[in-house]
Amino acid sequence: MTTGVQxxxxxxxxxxxxxxxxxxxxxxxxxxxxxxxxxxxxxxxxLLTYLMISFIVPIGQMMFRSVENPHIISILxxxxxxxxxxxxxGLPDEPVYAALAEELAAAQxxxxxxxxxxxxxxxxxxARGALTRTARxxxxxxxxxxxxFLDAHRLWGSPEIFRIIKREGRxxxxxxxxxxxxxxxxxNNNIVRQPENRRIYVDLYMRTLGxxxxxxxxxxxxxxxxxxxxxxLPMRHANLLMILVLLPFWTSLLVRTTSWIVLLQQxxxxxxxxxxxxxxxxxxxxxxxxxMTGTMIAMTHILLPFMVLPLYSVMKTIPPAYVxxxxxLGATPWTAFWRVYVxxxxxxxxxxxxxxxxxxxxxxxxxxLVGGQSGQMISNLIAYHxxxxxxxxxxxxxxxxxxxxxxxxxxxxxxxxxxxxxxLG
Amino acid sequence: MKKPSFxxxxxxxxxxxLTAGVVMANDPVRLTVVSWGGAYTQSQVRAYHEPYMAxxxxxxxxxxxxxxxxxxxxxxxxxxxxxxxxLVDMLxxxxxxxxxxxxxxxxxxxxxxxxxxxGTPASQDFLPGSLGECFIPQIVYSTVVTYNTEMFxxxxxxxxxxxxxxxDEFPGRRAIQNRPAGNLEWALFAxxxxxxxxxxxxxxPEGVDRAFAKLDTIKDQxxxxxxxxxxxxxxxxxxxxxxxxxxxxxxxxxxxxxxPFEIIWDGQIVEWDGWVVPYGDNVEAVMDYLYWATDSQxxxxxxKYISYGPARASSAPLVxxxxxxxxxxxxxxxxxxxxxxxxxxxxxxxxxxxGDELRERFANWMLQ
Numbered sequence: 001m002t003t004g005v006q007x008x009x010x011x012x013x014x015x016x017x018x019x020x021x022x023x024x025x026x027x028x029x030x031x032x033x034x035x036x037x038x039x040x041x042x043x044x045x046x047l048l049t050y051l052m053i054s055f056i057v058p059i060g061q062m063m064f065r066s067v068e069n070p071h072i073i074s075i076l077x078x079x080x081x082x083x084x085x086x087x088x089x090g091l092p093d094e095p096v097y098a099a100l101a102e103e104l105a106a107a108q109x110x111x112x113x114x115x116x117x118x119x120x121x122x123x124x125x126x127a128r129g130a131l132t133r134t135a136r137x138x139x140x141x142x143x144x145x146x147x148x149f150l151d152a153h154r155l156w157g158s159p160e161i162f163r164i165i166k167r168e169g170r171x172x173x174x175x176x177x178x179x180x181x182x183x184x185x186x187x188n189n190n191i192v193r194q195p196e197n198r199r200i201y202v203d204l205y206m207r208t209l210g211x212x213x214x215x216x217x218x219x220x221x222x223x224x225x226x227x228x229x230x231x232x233l234p235m236r237h238a239n240l241l242m243i244l245v246l247l248p249f250w251t252s253l254l255v256r257t258t259s260w261i262v263l264l265q266q267x268x269x270x271x272x273x274x275x276x277x278x279x280x281x282x283x284x285x286x287x288x289x290x291x292m293t294g295t296m297i298a299m300t301h302i303l304l305p306f307m308v309l310p311l312y313s314v315m316k317t318i319p320p321a322y323v324x325x326x327x328x329l330g331a332t333p334w335t336a337f338w339r340v341y342v343x344x345x346x347x348x349x350x351x352x353x354x355x356x357x358x359x360x361x362x363x364x365x366x367x368x369l370v371g372g373q374s375g376q377m378i379s380n381l382i383a384y385h386x387x388x389x390x391x392x393x394x395x396x397x398x399x400x401x402x403x404x405x406x407x408x409x410x411x412x413x414x415x416x417x418x419x420x421x422x423x424l425g
Numbered sequence: 426m427k428k429p430s431f432x433x434x435x436x437x438x439x440x441x442x443l444t445a446g447v448v449m450a451n452d453p454v455r456l457t458v459v460s461w462g463g464a465y466t467q468s469q470v471r472a473y474h475e476p477y478m479a480x481x482x483x484x485x486x487x488x489x490x491x492x493x494x495x496x497x498x499x500x501x502x503x504x505x506x507x508x509x510x511x512l513v514d515m516l517x518x519x520x521x522x523x524x525x526x527x528x529x530x531x532x533x534x535x536x537x538x539x540x541x542x543x544g545t546p547a548s549q550d551f552l553p554g555s556l557g558e559c560f561i562p563q564i565v566y567s568t569v570v571t572y573n574t575e576m577f578x579x580x581x582x583x584x585x586x587x588x589x590x591x592x593d594e595f596p597g598r599r600a601i602q603n604r605p606a607g608n609l610e611w612a613l614f615a616x617x618x619x620x621x622x623x624x625x626x627x628x629x630p631e632g633v634d635r636a637f638a639k640l641d642t643i644k645d646q647x648x649x650x651x652x653x654x655x656x657x658x659x660x661x662x663x664x665x666x667x668x669x670x671x672x673x674x675x676x677x678x679x680x681x682x683x684x685p686f687e688i689i690w691d692g693q694i695v696e697w698d699g700w701v702v703p704y705g706d707n708v709e710a711v712m713d714y715l716y717w718a719t720d721s722q723x724x725x726x727x728x729k730y731i732s733y734g735p736a737r738a739s740s741a742p743l744v745x746x747x748x749x750x751x752x753x754x755x756x757x758x759x760x761x762x763x764x765x766x767x768x769x770x771x772x773x774x775x776x777x778x779x780g781d782e783l784r785e786r787f788a789n790w791m792l793q
Contacts, residue, residue, distance in 0.1 A: 114526030125782030
């Protein structure tokens with residue numbers, strides 16, 4: 001069989017192939033290849049643009065926000081220059097206060113004191129009050145300034161605030177990551193651990209990790225037999241089971257979570273059933289919610305379909321003949337199951353586990369509603385800093401650490417198991 | 426086919442733009458008003474929004490229950506350069522922060538607000554200290570401890586903040602708001618500090634330790650709420666025997682829904698709440714609405730629907746009966762002398778100065 005190209009090809013003077021319209025074959029092929037690539041790219045382009053706009057760019061912005069630090073350097077440049085002279089011991093001299101007075105007065109004029117005060121308040125308590133209050137008076141201050149600053153707010157009498165202005169007077173900062181890892185700066189700008197009663201985030205990351213692993217394990221424990229049954233039953237019965245798995249999956253997350261509240265609370269269905277059946281006394285009702293137990297129960301239920309579906313789709317493709325062959329060769333039922341069947345389900349276990357784990361590590365709404373305090377996860381604190389404390393830099397740092405953590409875990413998983421072994425269907 | 430239709434769209438939108446410039450006054454205006462939701466928003470709808478829309482049919486008011494995160498929302502919208510909120514109901518300390526950051530408008534009170542019926546200018550009529558640079562108060566409310574009467578024997582009902590901290594005589598879980606403001610004050614109050622001295626004590630590190638130590642005594646019985654609607658819900662479900670909450674919501678649940686709730690007025694935490702105006706597109710319409718909605722009669726009207734006190738002195742005599750129940754509202758007001766025997770007036774300056782540090786410590790304390 002001959003190809004079209006060979007049919008029309010002739011040989012040119014240099015011995016290279018040329019096409020019917022007289023162009024070198026090589027160039028012609030390249031052009032055709034390029035056109036194919038462009039068309040292929042055009043197919044992908046909408047998704048790529050969408051991903052860029054809605055995913056990559058926001059994540060980049062979020063990561064940038066965790067180090068961004070523009071306020072001090074842009075509003076207080078002269079103060080920073082004056083602070084260069086200061087050795088960090090005792091209070092700075094008059095020129096620093098003079099520059100600060102001038103720049104605060106200017107910032108007050110164009111309403112930029114607020115953001116600056118907010119930024120400094122992340123580093124030292126009461127800085128917001130000190131700045132906003134002093135800035136209102138700064139326009140009327142006259143030399144010498146130092147005395148008036150000391151009168152205006154107690155904070156101006158402590159070297160710490162000047163140390164912080166000097167340290168954070170750079171366009172980028174590490175201080176959000178320092179706080180996010182339960183560390184702080186000491187007097188000599190060394191990074192040290194926070195005092196015990198202020199360490200919170202590292203423990204919370206560990207708790208989040210532990211709870212996610214726990215939920216993954218429980219969903220596997222509950223999901224494996226169900227999937228096995230579904231894969232081995234005749235289609236008619238399997239479909240019924242499938243609907244039971246899918247029905248909650250299709251129900252709104254909020255509805256399911258609030259239903260769990262109805263079930264789990266102290267006067268709720270489960271407690272009332274237990275009291276009614278005489279298992280527990282009326283004064284011994286169990287605390288099933290507003291704690292970690294509540295989060296684990298509700299999240300396990302919500303994430304179960306993410307384990308069952310990949311497991312089922314893999315088990316469905318495993319030929320029953322393999323286990324029968326193992327049995328006929330003398331394997332006990334346990335050996336046949338454990339050495340022949342289970343290894344073939346590994347891609348499904350892997351896919352289900354990765355799905356459940358990654359979804360649960362960033363879970364937010366269920367812990368917020370049924371978790372109380374001990375059932376909170378790191379996402380709840382990220383939301384807290386986004387919405388309540390409004391420390392977006394810290395929220396971004398916490399989020400970035402979570403993202404990097406998940407990527408590292410995925411990388412480790414890939415090294416140990418191999419991502420190509422994932423099978424979602 | 427395509428080209429003419431594009432032309433039609435272009436021409437018609439050009440006409441629309443031209444006419445928009447001409448008929449300003451009757452142009453439909455949609456005002457997004459952000460508030461706290463629940464019974465509170467409902468009282469605003471009935472006292473302000475509905476009558477105003479009836480008188481100004483071209484205005485449509487849309488409610489947004491975003492006030493719990495109002496400061497974050499305002500900041501995000503102003504940073505994104507896309508302000509969609511026209512009027513926001515928020516707390517005075519948050520309003521001061523937003524004002525300092527330049528994301529809401531300073532208010533010239535006497536120019537923008539209606540005088541009292543007797544001609545007293547607005548700045549004299551609103552309760553002393555309640556007006557802010559960018560803030561127009563509407564109500565005086567209080568956060569109070571409430572209990573479910575069914576959860577204690579009829580002859581041993583609690584009646585003080587001390588009882589709230591007394592697990593031996595009054596067992597059961599308690600719900601408190603997941604913020605330090607109010608809770609630290611109560612802890613010190615229950616620990617024997619006079620209401621007048623609370624903020625002096627709380628300014629010292631020892632005072633803060635003392636407050637947290639007192640909270641520690643009931644910590645393993647505590648649940649934390651975030652939204653105002655949660656506290657009546659938790660009490661109604663008997664999930665807790667006590668809850669702190671906003672007095673108006675408790676009133677609504679007890680009187681309108683008939684829940685067996687009893688307010689402990691001892692140590693009520695008194696605070697203002699009111700309007701701020703972001704730099705949006707509908708400022709003119711908002712100002713017209715504000716002038717109307719904050720006059721003496723209108724503020725008194727809100728008290729027909731919820732037990733929050735009006736923020737104007739001239740409104741107080743106008744407060745009457747509940748619109749649906751016909752009960753006298755005065756006895757349910759935080760400021761009624763029968764209720765106002767040991768109030769703690771929330772110190773916004775204190776919370777502006779020390780709030781961040783205490784919020785962080787409180788968050789840590791909650792999670793540990």
